[in-house]
Amino acid sequence: MDRYMEKAAVRSQTRIADGIFSLWLETPKIASLAAAGQFVNVYCNEQSRLLPRPISICETDADGGLIRLVYRVAGKGTAEFSKLGTGDTIDVLGPLGNGFIAASGIPEEGARLMLIGGGIGIPPMLGLAASLFSMRAESSTGSGIKSPRPDIVLGYRDEVFLDDDMAVFGDVYIATEDGSKGTKGTVLDAIKENAIRPDIIYACGPSPMLRAIKEYAVKHGIKAWLSLEERMACGVGACLGCVVRTERTDEHSNVRNRRVCADGPVFEATEVII
Amino acid sequence: MKLDVELAGVRLKNPVMTASGTFGSGMEYAGMIDLNRLGAVVTKGVSSVPWAGNPVPRVAETASGMLNAIGLQNPGIDVFCGRDIPFLRQYDTKIIVNVCGHTEDEYLEVVERLADEPVDMLEINISCPNVKEGGIAFGTDPMAVERITAAIKKKARQPVIMKLSPNVTDITQIAKAAEAGGADVLSLINTLTGMKIDIERRRFVLANRTGGLSGPAIHPVAVRMVYQVTHAVKIPVIGMGGIVTAEDAIEFLLAGAAAVSVGTATFRHPDAAIRVADGIEEYMERHGIESVSQIRLEEE
Ligand SMILES: Cc1cc2nc3c(=O)[nH]c(=O)nc-3n(C[C@H](O)[C@H](O)[C@H](O)COP(=O)(O)OP(=O)(O)OC[C@H]3O[C@@H](n4cnc5c(N)ncnc54)[C@H](O)[C@@H]3O)c2cc1C
Ligand SMILES: Cc1cc2nc3c(=O)[nH]c(=O)nc-3n(C[C@H](O)[C@H](O)[C@H](O)COP(=O)(O)O)c2cc1C
Ligand code: FES
Numbered sequence: 012m013d014r015y016m017e018k019a020a021v022r023s024q025t026r027i028a029d030g031i032f033s034l035w036l037e038t039p040k041i042a043s044l045a046a047a048g049q050f051v052n053v054y055c056n057e058q059s060r061l062l063p064r065p066i067s068i069c070e071t072d073a074d075g076g077l078i079r080l081v082y083r084v085a086g087k088g089t090a091e092f093s094k095l096g097t098g099d100t101i102d103v104l105g106p107l108g109n110g111f112i113a114a115s116g117i118p119e120e121g122a123r124l125m126l127i128g129g130g131i132g133i134p135p136m137l138g139l140a141a142s143l144f145s146m147r148a149e150s151s152t153g154s155g156i157k158s159p160r161p162d163i164v165l166g167y168r169d170e171v172f173l174d175d176d177m178a179v180f181g182d183v184y185i186a187t188e189d190g191s192k193g194t195k196g197t198v199l200d201a202i203k204e205n206a207i208r209p210d211i212i213y214a215c216g217p218s219p220m221l222r223a224i225k226e227y228a229v230k231h232g233i234k235a236w237l238s239l240e241e242r243m244a245c246g247v248g249a250c251l252g253c254v255v256r257t258e259r260t261d262e263h264s265n266v267r268n269r270r271v272c273a274d275g276p277v278f279e280a281t282e283v284i285i
Numbered sequence: 286m287k288l289d290v291e292l293a294g295v296r297l298k299n300p301v302m303t304a305s306g307t308f309g310s311g312m313e314y315a316g317m318i319d320l321n322r323l324g325a326v327v328t329k330g331v332s333s334v335p336w337a338g339n340p341v342p343r344v345a346e347t348a349s350g351m352l353n354a355i356g357l358q359n360p361g362i363d364v365f366c367g368r369d370i371p372f373l374r375q376y377d378t379k380i381i382v383n384v385c386g387h388t389e390d391e392y393l394e395v396v397e398r399l400a401d402e403p404v405d406m407l408e409i410n411i412s413c414p415n416v417k418e419g420g421i422a423f424g425t426d427p428m429a430v431e432r433i434t435a436a437i438k439k440k441a442r443q444p445v446i447m448k449l450s451p452n453v454t455d456i457t458q459i460a461k462a463a464e465a466g467g468a469d470v471l472s473l474i475n476t477l478t479g480m481k482i483d484i485e486r487r488r489f490v491l492a493n494r495t496g497g498l499s500g501p502a503i504h505p506v507a508v509r510m511v512y513q514v515t516h517a518v519k520i521p522v523i524g525m526g527g528i529v530t531a532e533d534a535i536e537f538l539l540a541g542a543a544a545v546s547v548g549t550a551t552f553r554h555p556d557a558a559i560r561v562a563d564g565i566e567e568y569m570e571r572h573g574i575e576s577v578s579q580i581r582l583e584e585e
Contacts, residue, residue: 013316016555054553061500061553062346104555244344244351245552249309251329251358252344265360266337273313
């Protein structure tokens with residue numbers, strides 16, 4: 012698997028919501044390889060912080076050699092990133108992980124797709140929405156997918172972000188915990204309220220949301236592909252720090268564990284114990 | 286000028302190897318760095334049967350270091366022999382297999398299973414702090430260390446490296462016990478037992494509560510222990526603990542180590558071990574030193 016450590020220059024950084032930043036980085040090698048749902052390890056310039064911050068690739072501009080990261084300031088590392096300005100550099104390793112389509116395969120013809128993002132799990136869903144959009148555009152030439160415009164369900168605590176970017180690629184439904192926009196409640200409340208009936212679910216978000224989606228998918232016999240989070244040290248599959256319990260013995264580990272960084276982060280819902 | 290070193294009759298092209306558990310069996314890093322440039326690959330600990338390891342979270346960042354409580358997850362010796370050894374054999378580097386177990390018999394089973402395998406050395410982890418029944422009990426009691434070393438030496442076809450825990454009152458006692466048991470080489474240090482608490486959630490950060498501290502934070506402790514041990518035993522010592530740069534490694538060589546391992550730094554810089562080897566070469570040139578074994582402290 013090809014992955015690269017690049018000294019990335021910051022092209023631009025903007026604050027898109029309270030504590031949420033959008034960062035475009037010049038990483039030509041990573042940009043040329045990246046797929047939706049893959050992530051990068053971002054390393055702090057402050058050397059006392061050794062471990063990587065895994066951040067999903069939100070969008071890719073392969074021609075421009077750029078990737079976009081959208082992240083929430085959660086602690087010291089992301090606080091450091093939020094101070095980066097145009098021209099500053101930062102070490103980035105990637106692309107890492109499998110990505111949604113590599114995990115699920117090309118959706119079958121006519122399948123109704125639903126993309127669900129919760130909070131800071133929304134950024135990778137934008138990348139997926141964009142790549143499904145271009146795959147659908149290619150369907151006239153035979154190489155793409157034939158499926159209706161996807162439904163995109165986004166869950167927020169209060170302030171919304173990336174919803175306008177998403178609307179280009181699908182029909183967007185919003186849930187907010189405080190009811191300030193869309194359905195008051197969770198993404199599942201929004202799904203029920205809007206009577207959305209998918210054949211395949213792709214989702215990323217906090218663990219309680221993913222657990223609820225798994226339960227919903229199992230109950231309705233829907234295939235669901237979930238992007239998981241775990242604490243990481245290497246990000247490439249070497250340290251076994253980031254495992255998720257699995258229903259069956261994994262071929263690589265020979266135990267009921269798979270590595271979120273290397274075998275995921277995207278897993279079929281019934282395969283993992285979350 | 287020569288960068289190669291000899292450990293118990295095994296010639297390494299340079300004195301820098303990977304540290305067990307931080308490099309898998311090299312597969313994950315092979316696409317990023319040239320494994321042929323490494324003195325040796327030391328594999329993740331392997332046991333007689335598969336081990337599932339500890340619950341997550343298994344890793345946590347600390348100031349200039351990290352805690353891990355992987356719990357020695359590994360696929361067991363059968364899968365290891367069928368997959369990992371043939372993989373490593375494709376490269377021009379030495380293979381050192383790190384061995385773990387809960388009981389003396391489990392260690393011996395792995396050692397015997399490796400007898401006819403094309404590996405260059407065995408490193409016996411009697412010091413893993415993350416496994417309750419096993420490692421640590423052996424690693425902290427000099428009598429137990431001497432006994433298990435002797436038992437392993439009786440069965441082993443390859444030279445035996447005993448890997449020591451720093452979580453003891455006097456590491457020289459353990460080192461002498463391993464030497465008395467017939468160890469060919471010693472390696473140190475394994476991780477220092479630590480703990481991190483999330484003050485907002487008021488919970489332990491690691492599911493295992495405690496974990497092993499590694500990285501630059503432990504470097505001065507490791508250099509001190511390597512110095513003590515090299516002055517207490519006659520067998521060669523592999524020094525490790527917090528090496529990021531060649532300078533960090535050269536401190537170990539000056540403290541008396543014959544070779545070094547790079548662990549946690551690989552997570553930050555996948556080519557760390559290679560950079561360290563290059564830096565040692567550059568240092569030897571600059572100081573007009575002909576061989577690694579001549580990197581020695583000035584006598585007071
Ligand atoms: C595959 C993957 C993709 C991710 N994508 C995004 C994204 O697109 N946008 C975004 O905002 N966040 C994302 N995260 C979460 C992000 O990695 C953490 O918020 C970030 O590492 C926090 O770092 P910090 O230094 O600010 O926090 P601190 O709490 O100071 O970090 C301390 C240590 O814990 C680790 N850590 C803390 N929180 C998490 C977490 N939730 N997951 C994994 N490691 C953590 C850090 O990497 C660091 O090693 C992703 C996580 C994973 C595993
Ligand atoms: C994630 C991780 C896993 C480890 N696994 C093992 C192991 O399986 N066997 C072992 O003997 N040491 C293991 N170690 C200890 C290292 O080999 C090394 O002794 C220690 O980390 C100090 O070196 P460093 O600071 O360069 O990492 C592990 C260390 C880390 C960080
Ligand atoms: S972070 Fe090392 S195996 Fe996933």
